[in-house]
Amino acid sequence: MSDHKTMTINLVVWRQKNANDTGKFENYTVKGITGHHSFLEMLDVLNEDLIHAGKEPVNFDHDCREGICGMCSQVINGMAHGGQERTTVCQLHMRKFKDGDTIYVEPWRARAFPLLKDLVVDRSALDRIIQAGGYTSCHTGGVPDANSTLIPKPAADESMDAAECIGCGACVAGCPNGAAMLFTGAKVSQFAVLPQGRPEAKQRVLNMVQAMKDNNFGNCTNHYECQAACPKGINVKFIARMNREYFKAQF
Amino acid sequence: MILDGKSPTGPIQQSWDKYRFDLKLVNPSNKRKYTIIMVGTGLAGGAAAASLGELGYNVMAFCYQDSPRRAHSIAAQGGINAAKNYPSDGDSVYRLFYDTIKGGDFRAREADVWRLAQVSNNIIDQCVAQGVPFARDYAGYLDNRSFGGAQVSRTFFARGQTGQQLLLGAYSALSRQIKAGTVQMYTRREMMDLVVVDGVARGITCRNLVTGEIESYAADAVCLATGGYVNVFYLATMAKNSSVTANWAAHKKGAFFANPCYTQIHPTCIPQSGEYQSKLTLMSESLRNDGRVWVPKKKEDCGKHPNDIPEEDRDYYLERKYPSFGNLAPRDIASRAAKEQCDDERGVGPGGRGVYLDFSTSIKRVGAAKIKERYGNLFEMYEKITDEDGYKRPMRIYPAPHYAMGGLWVDYNLMSNIPGLFVLGEANFSVHGANRLGASALMQGLADGYFVIPYTIGGYLASIKPYGTSTDPSEFKQSADEVKERINKLLNVKGKETPTHYMRELGRLMWNNCGMGRSKESLEENLKKIPELHQEFLQNVKVAGTGAEFNQQLEAAWRTQDFFEFGPLLVRDALNREESCGGHFRVEHQYDDGEAKRNDADFCYAAAWEYKGENKEPELHKEPLKFENIHLAVRSYK
Numbered sequence: 064m065s066d067h068k069t070m071t072i073n074l075v076v077w078r079q080k081n082a083n084d085t086g087k088f089e090n091y092t093v094k095g096i097t098g099h100h101s102f103l104e105m106l107d108v109l110n111e112d113l114i115h116a117g118k119e120p121v122n123f124d125h126d127c128r129e130g131i132c133g134m135c136s137q138v139i140n141g142m143a144h145g146g147q148e149r150t151t152v153c154q155l156h157m158r159k160f161k162d163g164d165t166i167y168v169e170p171w172r173a174r175a176f177p178l179l180k181d182l183v184v185d186r187s188a189l190d191r192i193i194q195a196g197g198y199t200s201c202h203t204g205g206v207p208d209a210n211s212t213l214i215p216k217p218a219a220d221e222s223m224d225a226a227e228c229i230g231c232g233a234c235v236a237g238c239p240n241g242a243a244m245l246f247t248g249a250k251v252s253q254f255a256v257l258p259q260g261r262p263e264a265k266q267r268v269l270n271m272v273q274a275m276k277d278n279n280f281g282n283c284t285n286h287y288e289c290q291a292a293c294p295k296g297i298n299v300k301f302i303a304r305m306n307r308e309y310f311k312a313q314f
Numbered sequence: 315m316i317l318d319g320k321s322p323t324g325p326i327q328q329s330w331d332k333y334r335f336d337l338k339l340v341n342p343s344n345k346r347k348y349t350i351i352m353v354g355t356g357l358a359g360g361a362a363a364a365s366l367g368e369l370g371y372n373v374m375a376f377c378y379q380d381s382p383r384r385a386h387s388i389a390a391q392g393g394i395n396a397a398k399n400y401p402s403d404g405d406s407v408y409r410l411f412y413d414t415i416k417g418g419d420f421r422a423r424e425a426d427v428w429r430l431a432q433v434s435n436n437i438i439d440q441c442v443a444q445g446v447p448f449a450r451d452y453a454g455y456l457d458n459r460s461f462g463g464a465q466v467s468r469t470f471f472a473r474g475q476t477g478q479q480l481l482l483g484a485y486s487a488l489s490r491q492i493k494a495g496t497v498q499m500y501t502r503r504e505m506m507d508l509v510v511v512d513g514v515a516r517g518i519t520c521r522n523l524v525t526g527e528i529e530s531y532a533a534d535a536v537c538l539a540t541g542g543y544v545n546v547f548y549l550a551t552m553a554k555n556s557s558v559t560a561n562w563a564a565h566k567k568g569a570f571f572a573n574p575c576y577t578q579i580h581p582t583c584i585p586q587s588g589e590y591q592s593k594l595t596l597m598s599e600s601l602r603n604d605g606r607v608w609v610p611k612k613k614e615d616c617g618k619h620p621n622d623i624p625e626e627d628r629d630y631y632l633e634r635k636y637p638s639f640g641n642l643a644p645r646d647i648a649s650r651a652a653k654e655q656c657d658d659e660r661g662v663g664p665g666g667r668g669v670y671l672d673f674s675t676s677i678k679r680v681g682a683a684k685i686k687e688r689y690g691n692l693f694e695m696y697e698k699i700t701d702e703d704g705y706k707r708p709m710r711i712y713p714a715p716h717y718a719m720g721g722l723w724v725d726y727n728l729m730s731n732i733p734g735l736f737v738l739g740e741a742n743f744s745v746h747g748a749n750r751l752g753a754s755a756l757m758q759g760l761a762d763g764y765f766v767i768p769y770t771i772g773g774y775l776a777s778i779k780p781y782g783t784s785t786d787p788s789e790f791k792q793s794a795d796e797v798k799e800r801i802n803k804l805l806n807v808k809g810k811e812t813p814t815h816y817m818r819e820l821g822r823l824m825w826n827n828c829g830m831g832r833s834k835e836s837l838e839e840n841l842k843k844i845p846e847l848h849q850e851f852l853q854n855v856k857v858a859g860t861g862a863e864f865n866q867q868l869e870a871a872w873r874t875q876d877f878f879e880f881g882p883l884l885v886r887d888a889l890n891r892e893e894s895c896g897g898h899f900r901v902e903h904q905y906d907d908g909e910a911k912r913n914d915a916d917f918c919y920a921a922a923w924e925y926k927g928e929n930k931e932p933e934l935h936k937e938p939l940k941f942e943n944i945h946l947a948v949r950s951y952k
Binding site: 080081097098099100101103104107108110111113114115118119120122124125126127128129130131132133134149150154156158179180183185186187189190193194195197198199200201202203204206207208209210212213214215216219220222223226227229230253254257259260 | 446
């Protein structure tokens with residue numbers, strides 16, 4: 064349990080002042096890291112060191128630090144969230160690395176996600192996809208009793224599988240085409256399998272797919288990199304379901 | 315001053331319905347003439363912004379995150395209470411009302427709690443209509459689980475991600491209104507100040523966290539749904555960027571801060587593993603449905619592998635001390651019991667600050683697959699953080715700061731003492747008294763947002779003429795100038811230590827001297843030490859970068875500064891309250907068996923503090939609490 068051994072980690076971190084700056088990699092060394100440090104806590108140590116040395120700390124998005132808010136977003140050694148299965152950066156722990164390792168840290172890279180600073184990008188394009196139709200148009204109040212529509216457990220479970228998406232954008236960062244198909248497919252599917260979602264199913268899928276196009280996301284060419292990168296294990300079957308919903312909506 | 319909470323009188327069963335009917339209405343075609351500012355987009359703020367936009371008001375919503383979907387409501391795991399009584403196990407609106415008042419140790423207003431219990435059922439209906447995938451049974455009906463402080467199963471859940479699913483429901487409703495143009499969304503904005511014109515809340519001053527610009531926004535009413543302040547302890551289960559900043563800004567502009575000493579310490583968190591630790595992670599209380607809490611009976615067993623300690627040498631202390639509630643004793647009680655065992659040197663894990671949460675009995679009874687279905691994501695999370703398998707070895711847990719029952723003072727309309735300033739959700743003090751029961755935070759956030767503020771804010775707006783959104787009044791510029799000056803001061807200290815260093819030190823003082831056990835001495839020590847540390851911070855903090863750019867260090871420094879100013883208020887409130895109740899435990903006030911000893915004769919009131927200026931003592935105002943429906947009694951879970 065107690066890791067008395069500490070590690071020295073070499074970091075190669077993307078630094079970029081703002082969207083107009085060209086940006087470059089910088090090398091840093093951080094010492095005294097234990098296996099119990101989370102990846103972000105290791106970066107905290109780096110930043111404290113940088114500030115003490117009179118240098119600019121590295122900016123990175125983070126908030127809940129328990130793998131659910133979807134704020135953290137780093138490509139580590141070429142893999143979105145670092146490559147541990149079903150894990151966000153904040154839940155990635157340094158015990159997955161070895162003393163002396165060199166780790167490359169980069170921001171999400173996708174045409175739809177303009178860079179703001181260092182490892183921080185603008186993911187508002189994902190919000191715009193939801194705004195295009197990721198809801199049921201129920202009003203506040205005036206809805207029926209929650210048990211008045213029975214929902215078979217398998218449907219509720221499948222809807223929940225899709226709804227687990229945290230909107231971090233790793234699927235987009237992992238995709239060679241910068242597509243948001245897994246993100247959009249999950250939201251389309253969450254509603255498609257529920258009776259509450261059926262009345263607007265056609266318009267929803269058409270509008271959300273159009274929003275993907277309008278917001279510079281690429282298309283799907285079945286690499287499944289999105290599923291591999293997804294910290295919540297969202298399955299690519301939801302892309303297939305979205306495609307099916309999309310075709311059905313044509314008629 | 316004796317405060318008036320504007321609680322309705324008469325039979326409580328009709329109180330909200332009657333009050334709602336008596337509220338003035340804003341005509342549909344007039345609603346579009348009013349603008350409302352919503353700060354924070356969690357359950358309370360998101361639900362409120364969506365509902366108010368849908369009603370026809372112009373809403374400007376603000377959040378510090380990059381998207382309204384990320385507010386910390388998202389981290390709530392276990393569930394949301396409602397008095398549906400679907401399992402027919404004896405639940406009712408009255409019972410939920412009773413449990414919440416009792417759970418809060420008789421320190422909340424009856425009428426507010428009644429309303430909460432009453433609308434709880436609407437919330438479940440609303441969320442299902444939104445497509446929230448609550449757990450269902452094989453017949454297709456909604457499933458329920460049990461939570462602490464209740465003997466009925468009234469908690470609705472979506473795996474271990476209930477908060478996430480409810481927040482995404484509110485976020486989807488909000489997104490629909492953003493698309494419709496009724497809500498203007500401003501992300502990556504931090505509210506730095508409240509603008510008050512002629513005694514009325516008229517707007518806010520924000521920092522654009524991307525560009526660093528200081529921006530002013532004006533409206534006819536300002537709502538704060540800005541969450542709780544327990545990051546004042548540094549190590550807490552809150553999101554890293556949660557702060558007291560917005561609430562503190564409002565307090566400095568005149569809003570009373572009520573019961574800041576009521577903080578909840580959650581019993582089931584993953585223990586701290588080292589100094590570098592940046593936050594603590596909560597494991598849902600729902601785990602106590604199937605997990606049994608124990609420590610070794612003998613001190614010498616503490617270092618052993620738990621599976622090598624025989625049954626007869628284990629002390630299932632919650633089952634022993636509270637036989638009728640057992641492992642589902644309320645949070646404050648379960649937390650203090652864990653601390654007692656560890657103080658008795660029978661704690662386990664690093665530093666002896668941990669107790670076991672053991673699933674082996676339940677796994678034997680229902681099988682590992684069933685346990686995995688119920689809590690799979692929690693076991694996964696536990697393993698990622700600790701590198702231990704909770705199915706094979708008992709989890710280690712320890713209490714951690716988790717929730718603020720205290721907050722800005724509001725009346726029954728959720729309006730603060732500043733006209734036009736409303737406070738929703740965790741940010742206000744209204745319904746949880748001195749202790750919140752599990753699965754009630756989500757209920758309150760959504761109740762305030764969907765079913766309370768849409769009515770009560772109308773009553774206020776109907777009484778004023780629209781002011782418009784012009785930021786011409788000189789107070790806006792004055793506020794912006796003050797914010798800029800405060801930022802420049804921080805940047806110009808150019809000292810040696812980082813904001814995080816000071817936040818950690820402040821947190822240590824707060825946790826050690828004002829945490830689970832508080833004494834006159836420890837509190838007085840804090841009143842001396844916090845200002846000293848604050849002075850050091852002001853002279854020695856080092857904030858990298860400039861104000862006119864994306865600068866997370868400046869954000870941290872600003873929030874830390876507010877925590878330094880706020881901390882002493884919390885301590886002072888704890889010092890004033892010479893009793894133990896709920897999450898506030900004064901070691902001087904306990905029964906022989908260690909249970910909290912309330913003092914209803916002298917402290918049956920909400921303590922609302924008024925800011926009197928920098929380095930001046932705040933003034934205490936009291937709102938007496940009346941219990942007409944529930945008899946004041948010693949709170950027992952034995």
